[in-house]
Amino acid sequence: MTASVVPQLIVSGALMGLVYALVAYGFQLTYATSKSINFGQGELVMVSAFVSLTLTKLGLPYWLMVPGGLLFGVLLGLFVERAAVRLALEQKSEGWILLSIILGLFFFSAAENIWGRDDQPFPTPISSDAVHLFGISITPLEISVAVGVFAIMGLIELFKRTTLLGKAFEAVAADRDAAELMGVSATRTVMLSYGLSGLSAAVAGILVSPITTVGPTMASVLVLKAFSVAVVAGLESGFGVVLVGLFLGSLEGLTSFYIGSGWREAPGLMLLILALAVRPTGVFGKAVIRKV
Amino acid sequence: MVKRLILIHGAELLVLILLAAIPLLVTNTFVLGLLTLLAIYGILLIGLDVTVGYLGQVNLAQAAFLGLGAYTAGITVTFLGFGMVSALAASLLVGLLFGGLLSFPALRLEGPQFALSTLSFSALVATTLNEWESVTNGAQGLSLTRPPLFGFTLRAQGFYWLCLVFLALVWMAMRNLLGSQWGRAFEALRDSPIATDAMGIGTYRNKAAAFTFGSGLGGLAGGLYAFNFQYLQPHSFTYELMVILLLGVVLGGRKNLWGAFLGATLIVLLPNLLSNRSLFQIFSAIGFTIALLAGGRSFLRKTMKPFQALAPIVAMGLLVVVSVTVQNIEDLRRAIFALMLFSVVVGLPEGLMGFAARFLAKLFHVAPAPLAEPARLDAVLATKEHGGSGMLELKDLKRNFGGVRAVDGVSLVVRSGQVHGLIGPNGSGKSTLVNVISGLYAPSGGTILLRGEPLVTGSLYKAAHRGISRTFQNLQIFTELTALENVMVAMKDTYEKPLPLVLLGLSRGEERCAQSGALALLDLVGLKDEARTPAKDLPYGAQRFLEIARGLARKPDLLILDEPAAGLARPDVKTLVSIIRKIHDIGITTILIEHHMEVVSELCDVVTVLDGGLVIAEGRPEEVKRHPKVIAAYLGASA
Numbered sequence: 027m028t029a030s031v032v033p034q035l036i037v038s039g040a041l042m043g044l045v046y047a048l049v050a051y052g053f054q055l056t057y058a059t060s061k062s063i064n065f066g067q068g069e070l071v072m073v074s075a076f077v078s079l080t081l082t083k084l085g086l087p088y089w090l091m092v093p094g095g096l097l098f099g100v101l102l103g104l105f106v107e108r109a110a111v112r113l114a115l116e117q118k119s120e121g122w123i124l125l126s127i128i129l130g131l132f133f134f135s136a137a138e139n140i141w142g143r144d145d146q147p148f149p150t151p152i153s154s155d156a157v158h159l160f161g162i163s164i165t166p167l168e169i170s171v172a173v174g175v176f177a178i179m180g181l182i183e184l185f186k187r188t189t190l191l192g193k194a195f196e197a198v199a200a201d202r203d204a205a206e207l208m209g210v211s212a213t214r215t216v217m218l219s220y221g222l223s224g225l226s227a228a229v230a231g232i233l234v235s236p237i238t239t240v241g242p243t244m245a246s247v248l249v250l251k252a253f254s255v256a257v258v259a260g261l262e263s264g265f266g267v268v269l270v271g272l273f274l275g276s277l278e279g280l281t282s283f284y285i286g287s288g289w290r291e292a293p294g295l296m297l298l299i300l301a302l303a304v305r306p307t308g309v310f311g312k313a314v315i316r317k318v
Numbered sequence: 319m320v321k322r323l324i325l326i327h328g329a330e331l332l333v334l335i336l337l338a339a340i341p342l343l344v345t346n347t348f349v350l351g352l353l354t355l356l357a358i359y360g361i362l363l364i365g366l367d368v369t370v371g372y373l374g375q376v377n378l379a380q381a382a383f384l385g386l387g388a389y390t391a392g393i394t395v396t397f398l399g400f401g402m403v404s405a406l407a408a409s410l411l412v413g414l415l416f417g418g419l420l421s422f423p424a425l426r427l428e429g430p431q432f433a434l435s436t437l438s439f440s441a442l443v444a445t446t447l448n449e450w451e452s453v454t455n456g457a458q459g460l461s462l463t464r465p466p467l468f469g470f471t472l473r474a475q476g477f478y479w480l481c482l483v484f485l486a487l488v489w490m491a492m493r494n495l496l497g498s499q500w501g502r503a504f505e506a507l508r509d510s511p512i513a514t515d516a517m518g519i520g521t522y523r524n525k526a527a528a529f530t531f532g533s534g535l536g537g538l539a540g541g542l543y544a545f546n547f548q549y550l551q552p553h554s555f556t557y558e559l560m561v562i563l564l565l566g567v568v569l570g571g572r573k574n575l576w577g578a579f580l581g582a583t584l585i586v587l588l589p590n591l592l593s594n595r596s597l598f599q600i601f602s603a604i605g606f607t608i609a610l611l612a613g614g615r616s617f618l619r620k621t622m623k624p625f626q627a628l629a630p631i632v633a634m635g636l637l638v639v640v641s642v643t644v645q646n647i648e649d650l651r652r653a654i655f656a657l658m659l660f661s662v663v664v665g666l667p668e669g670l671m672g673f674a675a676r677f678l679a680k681l682f683h684v685a686p687a688p689l690a691e692p693a694r695l696d697a698v699l700a701t702k703e704h705g706g707s708g709m710l711e712l713k714d715l716k717r718n719f720g721g722v723r724a725v726d727g728v729s730l731v732v733r734s735g736q737v738h739g740l741i742g743p744n745g746s747g748k749s750t751l752v753n754v755i756s757g758l759y760a761p762s763g764g765t766i767l768l769r770g771e772p773l774v775t776g777s778l779y780k781a782a783h784r785g786i787s788r789t790f791q792n793l794q795i796f797t798e799l800t801a802l803e804n805v806m807v808a809m810k811d812t813y814e815k816p817l818p819l820v821l822l823g824l825s826r827g828e829e830r831c832a833q834s835g836a837l838a839l840l841d842l843v844g845l846k847d848e849a850r851t852p853a854k855d856l857p858y859g860a861q862r863f864l865e866i867a868r869g870l871a872r873k874p875d876l877l878i879l880d881e882p883a884a885g886l887a888r889p890d891v892k893t894l895v896s897i898i899r900k901i902h903d904i905g906i907t908t909i910l911i912e913h914h915m916e917v918v919s920e921l922c923d924v925v926t927v928l929d930g931g932l933v934i935a936e937g938r939p940e941e942v943k944r945h946p947k948v949i950a951a952y953l954g955a956s957a
Binding site for chain 1: 442651655
């Protein structure tokens with residue numbers, strides 16, 4: 027029995043880990059352009075999922091609901107940039123940390139009052155009947171998560187590498203001042219990165235909700251793990267977050283089985299503190315040279 | 319002086335007496351409960367203000383420390399039969415211990431990473447309190463009875479007075495600590511950790527101390543919290559409390575004991591405000607009016623960015639809408655906190671007390687405390703012999719960055735008492751060389767000897783303690799400190815009183831001593847009259863001179879000046895030359911990196927020329943200027 031339980035736990039955990047990786051990828055997008063991250067990113071995932079749920083309940087078919095939910099995610103990302111980040115960046119202060127926490131709290135409270143405190147099921151046309159592969163049961167729904175995560179990350183990376191706007195993004199990430207001097211508007215690029223970050227949050231919400239259900243508290247659970255993934259991997263490596271996400275997800279699956287589901291967050295948190303202590307730039311991050 | 323003393327300490331005493339007297343006049347258990355909570359939150363917020371205000375970091379762990387302290391008190395009393403004093407001591411210790419442990423990873427971090435590590439710590443604590451059921455009783459909660467204090471059973475009133483005594487003690491200790499070298503160091507390391515290390519103040523040491531201290535206060539407040547409520551639940555110490563605590567510190571005003579107290583008052587009253595709808599309507603209307611008036615004014619006068627002026631109005635307006643339309647405000651508690659906090663962070667970043675302090679100072683014309691008399695310069699900087707013996711010796715020193723050999727085997731001798739020039743084209747390795755000497759970078763090869771003994775390399779702090787001091791090409795002054803404090807914070811051989819004495823306020827003597835020494839150095843660079851000016855408000859040239867005065871406060875054997883004339887106007891260059899000449903007269907060995915050739919020719923005894931990380935020439939200034947390799951390096955002519 028145990029022989030098949032362990033791989034099963036690892037695979038299911040790893041699939042969840044991909045969702046953490048996607049949320050963590052949202053941190054990386056904004057960190058690249060502005061050295062800031064949205065501490066309320068989890069709430070973006072949650073609110074986008076709720077909006078998508080409402081769209082479904084309004085009778086929209088799944089394939090129309092998805093773009094609607096994604097658009098809302100982008101708008102939320104832009105709102106966070108305008109309300110919490112831009113002023114702090116202009117003042118070169120770290121006020122965005124506090125302000126993005128505040129916005130997250132606001133979204134949480136709003137969601138609680140609009141959609142209620144209970145977890146709700148999220149309908150999806152994708153089947154959740156298990157398929158057996160090499161003795162491991164896996165549902166098409168879970169496979170859709172993996173496909174969705176890789177698809178959106180791949181698309182954004184492709185966008186960054188091939189389009190002119192994407193090159194502007196990379197330029198601001200490399201050197202904000204130099205990019206400004208070359209006529210790239212850093213403010214707009216930061217907006218773009220927050221829009222993309224909101225988009226990835228919405229994708230994560232739509233992908234994960236059919237499995238976990240939608241509720242106001244889904245945010246805090248998700249975002250802590252995403253933080254762990256982002257920090258352990260480093261805030262620069264897209265490839266790194268996927269690897270660390272897979273690892274952390276499977277570790278979590280094993281922990282909740284062998285120690286107890288209440289402790290499932292503990293390894294990630296300890297890993298995060300350890301990683302910060304040993305290698306603040308992350309496993310896949312580059313060491314920084316102090317300049318004076 | 320007397321007026322200042324009476325006003326400041328009188329106000330403190332008056333509030334303390336008032337607070338202590340209230341239970342004698344009003345016998346209302348509800349009011350007493352609020353007052354007790356006020357004293358406890360006061361201690362908690364003073365602790366939080368150390369990291370949020372002085373270190374300038376977002377600390378999300380204070381609620382967790384409150385929880386740790388509370389559970390420690392609960393568990394030691396329930397299971398181990400501790401008395402009140404020993405249980406409170408245990409709470410304090412647990413706060414200090416975990417604060418110290420967490421500071422190890424957290425102290426290397428800045429900004430978002432620091433916030434993240436404290437956030438993870440809170441989540442870990444919450445998980446543990448919930449899941450370790452055999453000890454904490456999990457989600458069911460832990461009941462305890464308040465143990466007697468030295469044999470006396472404390473009723474609610476007595477316990478309140480005990481909390482008040484603790485608040486007063488913490489208040490005094492904090493005021494002493496923050497008014498001392500420690501407080502200056504906390505602020506300095508927020509402005510420039512590199513300079514804090516280079517000035518031998520020690521970044522990690524102070525950051526860890528500040529965080530540990532604040533966490534200890536969190537633990538102590540937790541112990542009192544446990545004895546106040548006598549029932550503990552894990553979910554009392556989570557995210558929401560943390561946000562409320564931040565609201566308290568930010569709203570009250572950072573870097574201010576009164577601000578922490580005011581913040582504590584507000585967060586104690588907040589739940590009651592939300593339970594009464596009409597009271598809340600009045601409150602939000604007042605808030606909206608203030609935002610409208612203040613924001614509107616600064617919008618019209620363009621003293622603030624439009625967003626900064628208008629966003630609080632929108633947020634407070636939303637609050638009014640909520641107060642009018644929503645029946646059960648409690649449901650929207652978090653959103654209301656968020657709106658209030660948002661308005662304050664954006665519109666009033668200095669908090670209520672920061673705003674009130676300026677106003678009060680104007681109203682009462684409180685003159686700042688008089689400064690000490692400046693010391694004699696030779697009492698601060700003893701004149702050294704111009705011996706000419708080797709002060710610093712570099713042997714085949716190398717530093718690579720990947721494949722770039724920035725310094726590629728430099729050997730040279732700097733003789734004591736001389737001004738040794740270091741010149742070379744851009745990218746020739748001058749700055750890298752002094753960065754290696756001063757310990758910012760570890761060398762890739764070779765040795766550094768100071769007075770013939772090998773120097774521990776790769777540590778600014780250790781190099782500073784061996785007698786190397788420096789200035790920076792890109793200014794690294796402590797912008798939030800005054801000119802005087804900038805020099806005082808770097809003062810060597812002055813602060814020797816151990817921490818307990820500092821907390822008791824027994825370090826005034828060395829403060830005066832540091833002040834008079836620092837004033838002498840400010841006089842040397844011509845900034846004595848600007849002693850009280852915040853460093854960020856000084857003109858550029860004065861900031862450069864201030865950095866030199868700060869470097870001298872280390873009483874260095876070797877002073878490194880990294881392009882001190884860069885960007886200076888012509889009259890300032892003249893002042894600079896006279897300052898360096900004075901330093902030369904005192905006999906302090908100086909390495910001068912400079913591009914202004916007239917400055918170099920005028921001041922330097924010896925000049926070393928670098929190009930491509932190698933020494934290409936060395937000698938007296940006029941010899942070097944005629945050296946063919948030097949001409950080639952600068953003008954590109956083939957030699």
